[in-house]
Structure formats: C-alpha cells, structure tokens
Amino acid sequence: MLDDITRVGEDFDTELEGASDVKALDELRVKYFGRKGGLIPALFGRLKEVPKEQKKDVGDALNKLRDRLEESLKEKSERIAADEARRKESREHVDITLPGRRPRLGSLHPITLVRLRMEEVFREMGYSIDPGPEIESDWYNFEALNFTPDHPARDTQDTFFLDANAKEGTPLLLRTHTSNVQIRTMEKFKPPVKVLSCGRVYRRDEITMRRSPMFHQAEALLVDKGIHIGHMRATIEHFIRRIFGEEAQIRLRPSFFPFTEPSAEVDMSCFFCKGKGCGTCSQTGWMEILGCGMVHPQVLRNVGIDPEEWSGFAFGMGIDRVAMLKYDIPNIRTLFENDLRVLQQF
Ligand code: PHE
Numbered sequence: 001m002l003d004d005i006t007r008v009g010e011d012f013d014t015e016l017e018g019a020s021d022v023k024a025l026d027e028l029r030v031k032y033f034g035r036k037g038g039l040i041p042a043l044f045g046r047l048k049e050v051p052k053e054q055k056k057d058v059g060d061a062l063n064k065l066r067d068r069l070e071e072s073l074k075e076k077s078e079r080i081a082a083d084e085a086r087r088k089e090s091r092e093h094v095d096i097t098l099p100g101r102r103p104r105l106g107s108l109h110p111i112t113l114v115r116l117r118m119e120e121v122f123r124e125m126g127y128s129i130d131p132g133p134e135i136e137s138d139w140y141n142f143e144a145l146n147f148t149p150d151h152p153a154r155d156t157q158d159t160f161f162l163d164a165n166a167k168e169g170t171p172l173l174l175r176t177h178t179s180n181v182q183i184r185t186m187e188k189f190k191p192p193v194k195v196l197s198c199g200r201v202y203r204r205d206e207i208t209m210r211r212s213p214m215f216h217q218a219e220a221l222l223v224d225k226g227i228h229i230g231h232m233r234a235t236i237e238h239f240i241r242r243i244f245g246e247e248a249q250i251r252l253r254p255s256f257f258p259f260t261e262p263s264a265e266v267d268m269s270c271f272f273c274k275g276k277g278c279g280t281c282s283q284t285g286w287m288e289i290l291g292c293g294m295v296h297p298q299v300l301r302n303v304g305i306d307p308e309e310w311s312g313f314a315f316g317m318g319i320d321r322v323a324m325l326k327y328d329i330p331n332i333r334t335l336f337e338n339d340l341r342v343l344q345q346f
Contacts, residue, residue, distance in 0.1 A: 001046065001050055001058050005065055008032075008039050008040075013072075016073070043065075108346060109346070111319055114243075118198060118239075122194075122220060125238075127195055127222075128194065128196070130185065130195055130196075132178065132199060134202070135173075136175040138154075138173065139170075140175075141175050141179075142154055144303065146302070147259075158203055158204055159203070160203075176203050178199055178201060183299075186303040191224060191225075192223060196218065196219070197218070198219075203215075212335075221295070223305065224311075225311075228294075228311070248268055248269055251286065252267075260296055260314060270285050289321070294311060295314055
C-alpha cells in the first residue's frame with residue numbers, strides 16, 4: 001500500500017510536468033480527485049483493508065499525498081493563468097517607440113491641382129463654380145454663341161457629333177469649348193453673374209506633343225453694369241499672377257471669336273525665361289495663354305439680356321497647357337497615360 005502511494009505520487013509528478021494548459025490540468029484533477037474512480041479517493045477506499053497497526057502510517061502518507069497533490073494542482077493552475085495573462089498583455093501591448101506605418105495615400109493629378117488652384121482664385125473673387133455638361137446641343141455650343149451656320153468650327157472635321165445621322169433636329173455633340181457654360185449661366189440667372197467653368201472639351205485633333213482630342217478648359221464669365229475692357233484685363237492679370245507668380249506680365253493682341261467683341265489673345269511673359277527669350281517661347285519672351293473678349297451684344301440678346309443695360313467679359317484657357325508649363329511637362333500625352341511613376345511625383 002505504501003508503495004502504491006509512492007507510485008501514484010510519482011506518476012502524478014510526471015503527468016503534471018506534461019500538463020501545459022487549463023484543459024490538461026482539469027483532466028488531471030478528474031483522474032486523481034474525481035469522485036468516481038479518482039485515484040486518491042480509491043486509495044482512501046483501500047484504507048479499511050490495511051492492518052490496524054499500519055493504519056496510522058498509511059493514513060498519514062495518504063493525507064500527505066492528497067495535500068501535496070492538491071497544492072501542486074493549485075500552484076500549476078495559477079502559473080498557467082499568469083502565463084496566459086502575460087501573453088495576452090504582450091499581444092495587446094502598444095509599443096509607443098515603434099515607428100509608425102505610413103499609410104499609402106493617393107495624390108492629385110496635375111490637371112486637378114491646377115483646376116483646384118484656379119477655382120480657389122476665382123472663388124476668392126466671388127465667382128461661382130459650374131463645370132457644365134460635356135454633351136451639348138448645337139444651340140449652347142455654337143448657335144447662341146453667335147457662330148454662323150456655316151462657321152468652320154461646326155464642321156465634322158472639328159467637332160465630335162454623337163449621332164450625325166439623327167433624323168430630327170440637330171445632333172448632340174461633345175462640347176468643343178467651355179463657352180457653353182456662358183449661355184447656360186446667363187439663361188438660368190439674371191445678371192449680375194460671375195461664373196468659372198472648368199472641365200473637359202473635345203476636338204477632332206490628331207494626338208501630338210501639344211494636342212489631344214480631349215483636353216481641359218477653364219472659362220470665366222462676368223456680366224454686370226458698366227463692365228469694360230479694363231475690368232477684363234485686371235481680372236486676367238490678377239488670375240495669371242496668382243497662378244504663375246507676381247512677376248508675370250501680360251499683353252493683349254487683337255483676335256476674333258464669334259461670341260466676343262472686341263476679342264483678344266492674351267500672351268504671358270515666358271514662365272521659363274521671364275521674358276528674356278528662350279527655346280520654349282521661340283525667343284520672343286512671350287507665350288500665348290488664353291482667349292478673351294467682351295461678351296458680344298448678340299450673345300446677350302440671345303439669352304434675353306439687354307446689352308444697353310448690361311455688359312461683360314469672358315475668357316477661356318487650356319488647363320492642360322498651364323499644368324504642362326507649371327510642372328515642366330513637355331508632352332501632353334504624359335497627362336493622360338496614368339503612369340504611376342509620373343503621378344506619384346505630385
Ligand atoms: N472658347 C474659346 C476657345 O475655345 C476661348 C474663349 C473663351 C475666347 C471666352 C473668348 C472668350 O478657344
């Protein structure tokens with residue numbers, strides 16, 4: 001009997017050693033202390049077979065074994081609980097000395113950067129922003145803007161028509177400029193109006209270094225009482241300087257657009273050589289940057305505004321051109337290829 005007690009004690013020690021989690025420990029507890037078939041209760045059961053003179057020794061040994069095993073089980077279960085707690089803590093622990101992980105952010109396309117900048121400059125001057133529709137009728141893109149029925153810009157050589165064979169009315173087209181927004185704005189709102197329109201325009205051009213069949217324009221329109229060409233010049237100069245820097249100079253050259261009279265082409269002192277003359281400006285010191293003019297009286301009449309009472313100016317420029325100048329991009333195709341190596345630089 002004493003040998004059995006020793007053996008049970010030794011077996012227990014080995015098994016306890018191998019028990020590494022709560023579950024194994026529970027199983028051990030059942031095996032040794034379970035009410036039914038537990039090894040310790042079984043030993044106690046055999047106590048009555050022990051001869052009287054040995055009873056005290058065996059009983060003592062058995063009590064000691066039970067106490068020792070209970071104590072060991074308790075200790076081990078506390079150790080496992082503590083280990084578990086430590087592991088959990090280290091899992092949840094925030095190491096504030098670790099360098100942060102930089103999130104991968106996108107960036108804005110150079111055309112978007114320029115557009116947002118232009119919109120900001122005009123919003124400061126109290127203009128509203130309206131990109132207007134890209135799919136347009138002949139009226140908004142041409143007719144109301146005083147293009148004669150036989151104007152060459154209406155030719156399919158220059159304009160994308162959406163259904164040239166349409167039986168009824170004139171076909172829809174892709175706007176060839178943002179000037180459609182002039183008409184839409186003046187139809188919708190009584191003057192005074194101030195609006196900036198930035199968006200895509202389309203022309204049937206070959207793709208070259210400087211041309212693309214789809215490009216972007218920014219167009220400003222102001223109609224109010226007593227507006228003259230001085231207001232236009234000052235607005236353009238302010239705008240150009242906010243975009244290209246305070247040292248930028250402008251000059252106006254007479255030009256022609258059906259919807260403005262007088263019309264002008266605006267040159268800006270070369271962004272690269274500051275007017276001294278370089279390869280980019282063909283040694284002239286100037287670069288052509290936008291078209292402008294005083295809103296033609298007929299255009300005002302077309303939208304029901306009395307040209308005797310109101311006058312205004314409009315100007316339009318290529319956003320792509322400006323982005324190419326500002327960021328020194330020689331080929332317009334670079335803007336539309338969506339090459340990440342290029343885009344990530346902005
Ligand atoms: N719409 C003209 C173009 O596409 C530019 C322009 C806008 C000219 C407004 C005068 C006034 O070239």
